[in-house]
Amino acid sequence: MASLSFFKLALLTPLLLLVLASSTSSVAQLARLQPKIGCQTQCGDVKVDYPFGIGKRCGRSEHFQLLCKRNDRGRFKTFIRGNTLYDLEVSSISVSEGLARIKNPVSWLCYNRTDGSVTFDYSGANLIQTPFWVSNTRNIFIVIGSNAFAYISLNGTNSGYTAGCVAQKFSKESMVKSSCSGIGCCYATIPIRSKSYAMSFSLLDSNFSSSYSICGYAVLTEVNRFRFSTSYLTTPGSFEKDIVNLSVVLDWTIGNEKCELAQRNITSYACVSSHSTCVDYHGLGYRCSCLHGYGGNPYILHGCQIIKDIQRSVPVPLSK
Structure with a gap:
């Protein structure tokens, strides 16, 4: 009987060692995917x-x-x-919402009444080597100018897409305050799955001499924050002053696979906090989220906390 027990133990020992080694490897991998101490925040x-x-x-x-x-x-x-066209300045990043905001690259074209020359600058962004996507629901393509045509070319995971519009010639009488309706200002929506974009600008004619506006602009910007002003067409420098307060909204995903596939690989699965869950994002990858009633960071161990506990940890300002 003793020899039989010993025989069973001899068979089980390699298996136990394999499980232990696998467990140790998983813990080490999990630790590697967590932020190291002392990182700049x-x-x-x-x-x-x-x-x-x-x-x-x-x-x-x-x-x-x-x-x-x-x-x-x-x-x-x-x-x-990873951006290969321009340095893209980040103005904010939200882990809970899965989005970021960057400063607006702007394409422009201006006429010099003194010598009749035209100067221009075209811009865009390349996010292919990053986890970011151009948000199609939060951004809109805007063109401002007199009889100006601009278009935006977007490239995604499978194919390209081009959108554009014509900002018609205007007079002071034809302009509508705060309305981007086609007179001096037009807009176009963009598709989902865009990882890069480039904006080009052209004119339907070069008759700037009789126009109030000597410049045209093309920009991708956050739709909820853009408000058209007639001063953009009548006052030089007005648009440049306001555009610094606008942003392009980017979505981001933690991985390229769907939740079902990501959850099979415990060594790379990102939703490591207790009370966190996985959310598929339009077939582009997945994100992690804290369960209802919890808040915090689902990508770190013990990152999701009961919301009331989070509120208690926030200092209450003293009453005056």
Whole structure:
């Protein structure tokens, strides 16, 4: 009987060691996918929460690493890595909403009444090597000018798409305050699945000499924050002044697979907090979210907390 028990133990020992090794490997992998101690969590005005990070091994992967560097005025600003067209400045990132905002790249074309020359600058963004997508529900393509045509070319996972519109020639009488209705201002919607975009600008004619507007603009911007003003057409510099307060909204996903597939690989699955869940995002990947009644960061261990506990941890301002 003793020899039989020993024989069973001898058979089970390698299996137990394999399970233990696998468990240890999973724990080590899980720890590797958590932020290391001492990572920078703020750059200028932008709060950076995991899975994003600043510096080596501070983000979930190199695709989630952001840059923190000084701008021309010596202020620290946050930028997206991997963009090959322009440095894209980040104005905010939300882990709970799965979105980020970046400063607007603007395409423009201006006429010089003195010598008759035309100057221009075309812009865009390339997010292919990043976890970001251009939000089709939160952004809109805007063209401002006199008899001006502009278009935006977008590329996604499978194919390209082009949209554009014509901002018709206007007079002071034809302009409608706060209305982007086609006279001096027009707009176009954009599709889902866009990882990059480029904006081009052209004119239907070059008769600027009799026009109030000597410049035309094309910009992708957050639809809920854009308000058209007739001063953009009549007052030089008015649009440039306001555009600094606008942003492009980006969605982001933690992985490219659906939840069902992601959950099978415990060593890379991102929703590691208790009381967190996985949410498919339009076939583009998945995100993590805290369950109803919980808030916090689902991408870190014990990141989702009961909402009332989170509220208790917030200092209550003293009454005057």
